[in-house]
Each structure stands twice: as structure tokens, then as C-alpha cells.
Amino acid sequence: MPRTKREKEVSLTKVKKKTKEAKSGMINEVKHCAESYENLYVFSVDNMRSDLFLEVRQHFKANSRFFFGKNNVMAVALGRTKEAECQKNLHKMANSLKGQRGLMFTNVPDEKVIKYFEEFRHKDFARGGQVATETIELSEGPLPQFSFSMEPQLRKLGLPTKLEKGQIELYKDFHVCSENETLNAEQAKILKILGIKMSEFRFVLHKRWQRSTGKILEIEE
Incomplete structure (x- = not known):
């Protein structure tokens, strides 16, 4: 009796190789962005909504790049130590990648980025597991x-x-x-x-790094 497609064996070595290649590709992309963009922000997102996150990406599409969801890989790319960092002081940015945080590389002036995210807030209905904001x-x-x-x-x-x-x-x-x-x-x-509506989608900017000076700025929430 012929074997069905459901019974087809998949080589685990190939899966691992593909994952390794994907990580390596992401590391190279982050390093390239660190050399190409003037500003880098570490951010988090409150009450994530994929459609709103996509809207943010589209808004900055022409002059920015986002990485989100793989802290360890991003940290390796930036460099966890002063000796391993790919640009001056980036190890300090790498060490702030904790929890659900991401990277935003951009050439947009700092004041415009901050103003955009201060205004880009969307109320939505809360989901199970979120915290009530009122009685x-x-x-x-x-x-x-x-x-x-x-x-x-x-x-x-x-x-x-x-x-x-x-x-x-x-x-x-x-x-x-x-x-x-x-x-x-x-x-x-x-x-x-x-x-x-008790939920609010918003970007929270935590730190900013400037490539031309290597300076890092803590951003007040």
C-alpha cells in the first residue's frame, strides 16, 4: 500500500539548518542597519494589535526598519559586551532588550519620532487576561x-x-x-x-542611540 503524504518524513537536520540560516540572516540585517541608520530606539508595545503595528511600519516604511520578537538574536547582533558591539555603545542597547521589546532603526529626526508615537494611541476593547482600568x-x-x-x-x-x-x-x-x-x-x-474600551495600543520608547556620536538617551515615558 503506498504511503500517504501525511506519513512523509521530514529531516530534522534540514529544519535546524534553516533556523540557523534565518538567525544568521537577521544578525547580518541588524548589523547592516546599525551602520546605515542614524538613530536606533529600543521600544515595547502596550496591548499589541497586529493591524496597528503594521500601520506604524507602513508610516515609517521609506526611512526606517523594525525588528521585533527575537531579543537574543537582536542582542547578539548589536553585541552584548563592549568588545563584541558592532558600533560604539550598542552593548548598552543590547542589554536593555528584556521582555517583549524591539528595535527601530530610523533616519527620521528624534522630535518627529517622539511626537508621532505620543499621538499614535488607539483605544480598543480589552481581552481576557488584561487588567481593568476602572470599576x-x-x-x-x-x-x-x-x-x-x-x-x-x-x-x-x-x-x-x-x-x-x-x-x-x-x-x-x-x-x-x-x-x-x-x-x-x-x-x-x-x-x-x-x-x-479599556485597552490602549501604544508604542513605548525606552532608549535612543545616535550613530554619529554613540550617545544613548533614556526616554521618559
């Missing part, structure tokens, strides 16, 4: 913003609802969430239904 309580009584057909959905999410003459009502007060509480999936869904 939300619903009082007993009618919920006129919802059509009667949503009553089963609200009840399924735990709201004490009933239909009264075709209108949804809470038959007792309901606590949705508390400030600084970690939201679960149900709470996040309730907040979305209520139209309450």
Missing part, C-alpha cells in the same frame, strides 16, 4: 440599549436579565469588574457588548 457596576433596571433578542446572550454571560414587555431588564444589580482586576474572557465580552 463597572450595572444597576437594577431596564437596559434600553439592547434589543430583546440579545437577552439569551446576556444571560449566558452571567447577567441577571429578564424580558419585561419586550425589553431587557436587570432584576438586580450586577458587578462587571473592579479596577486593577485581571479580566476573564466573560468579563471582556460583557465590556465589549457594553461598548466600554
Whole structure:
């Protein structure tokens, strides 16, 4: 009986080789950027949204380059020690790559970069696992913003609802969430239904390096 495609064996040595080549390629790209761009920023992203991150990339497409998500590889490329750094003082930037952080190489003047990210903030609905920014309580009584057909959905999410003459009502007060509480999936869904946005996508710039001088600037949040 012939073997199916699902049973096809894959050489693990080839997979490892490909991964090694990818890391090597990224290291070379980071080093090339360190030689080509005037400014380098270490950044993090609050409440990541891939579509908004793509929008940032597109905005700076003509004069910048972003690397995100592989701290160890980026740190090796910059150089973890003074002896290994590819440009003056870059080992200090490499050592600040902790947690979910990335690199932005750019020729855009510093004041324009900072101004852009100060203004580029987008409110969004929180997801399960994020922290509530305020306390939300619903009082007993009618919920006129919802059509009667949503009553089963609200009840399924735990709201004490009933239909009264075709209108949804809470038959007792309901606590949705508390400030600084970690939201679960149900709470996040309730907040979305209520139209309450507690999440904000934003770039946080931590450090800036200038190639022409080798100076590093700590950026106040």
C-alpha cells in the first residue's frame, strides 16, 4: 500500500539548518542597519494589535526598519559586551532588550519620532487576561440599549436579565469588574457588548542611540 503524504518524513537536520540560516540572516540585517541608520530606539508595545503595528511600519516604511520578537538574536547582533558591539555603545542597547521589546532603526529626526508615537494611541476593547482600568457596576433596571433578542446572550454571560414587555431588564444589580482586576474572557465580552474600551495600543520608547556620536538617551515615558 503506498504511503500517504501525511506519513512523509521530514529531516530534522534540514529544519535546524534553516533556523540557523534565518538567525544568521537577521544578525547580518541588524548589523547592516546599525551602520546605515542614524538613530536606533529600543521600544515595547502596550496591548499589541497586529493591524496597528503594521500601520506604524507602513508610516515609517521609506526611512526606517523594525525588528521585533527575537531579543537574543537582536542582542547578539548589536553585541552584548563592549568588545563584541558592532558600533560604539550598542552593548548598552543590547542589554536593555528584556521582555517583549524591539528595535527601530530610523533616519527620521528624534522630535518627529517622539511626537508621532505620543499621538499614535488607539483605544480598543480589552481581552481576557488584561487588567481593568476602572470599576463597572450595572444597576437594577431596564437596559434600553439592547434589543430583546440579545437577552439569551446576556444571560449566558452571567447577567441577571429578564424580558419585561419586550425589553431587557436587570432584576438586580450586577458587578462587571473592579479596577486593577485581571479580566476573564466573560468579563471582556460583557465590556465589549457594553461598548466600554479599556485597552490602549501604544508604542513605548525606552532608549535612543545616535550613530554619529554613540550617545544613548533614556526616554521618559
